[in-house]
Amino acid sequence: MGFAWFSLLLAGLFEIGWPIGLKLAQTPGRLILGVSLAVFCMAASGLFLYLAQRTIPMGTAYAVWTGIGAAGAFAVGILAYGDATSLPRLAGVGLIVAGVATLKLAS
Template identity: 85%
Template sequence: MGNAWVFLFLAGLFEIGWPIGLKLAQAPWRLGPGVGLAVCCMAASGLFLYLAQRVIPMGTAYAVWTGIGAAGAFAVGVLAYGDAASLSRLAGVGLIVAGVATLKLAS
C-alpha cells in the first residue's frame, strides 16, 4: 500500500510539470522544449497514476492526483510567474489540500 501512495505522489508531481511545459512553450523559441516537457510529464503522470490505481481506489486516486496537480500548479504560478495570490484564492487551494489530506487519512 505504501508504494502506491508514493506512485500517486509522483503522479501528482508530474501532473504539475505539464502546465509548466505549456507555459514555457508560449515563447516561440521554447515551443519545442516546452511541449516536449509537457508531453513527458503527461506520460509519466499517467504511468504513475496507473501504478497507484492498482491498489488505491480509482476515485480516491483521481481526486488526490488532481488535487496535487491543481495545488502545485497554483503554487508554481504564484511563485514563478507572478500569478495573483489573493486571500480567496489561497483559501480555495487550502480547501483542495484539506480534501486531499482527508482522502489520504480515510484510506
C-alpha cells in the same frame, strides 16, 4: 508510505510539470522544449497514476492526483509567473489541500 501512495505522489508531481511545459512553450524559441516537457510529464503522470490505481480506489487516486496537480500548479504560478494572490484564492487552494489530506487519512 506504501508503493501505491508513493506512485500517486509522483503522478501528482508530474501532473504539475505539464502545465509548466505548456507555459514554457509560450516563450519565444521554447516551443519544442515546452511541448516536449509537457508530453513527457503527461505520460509519466499517467503511468504513475496507473500504478497507484492498482491498489488505491480510482476515485480516491483521481481526486488526490488532480489535487496535487492543481495545488502545485497554483503555487508554481504564484512563485514563478507572478499569478495573483488573494485571500479567496489561497483559501480555495487550502480547501483542495485539506480535501486531499482527508482522502489520504480516510483510506
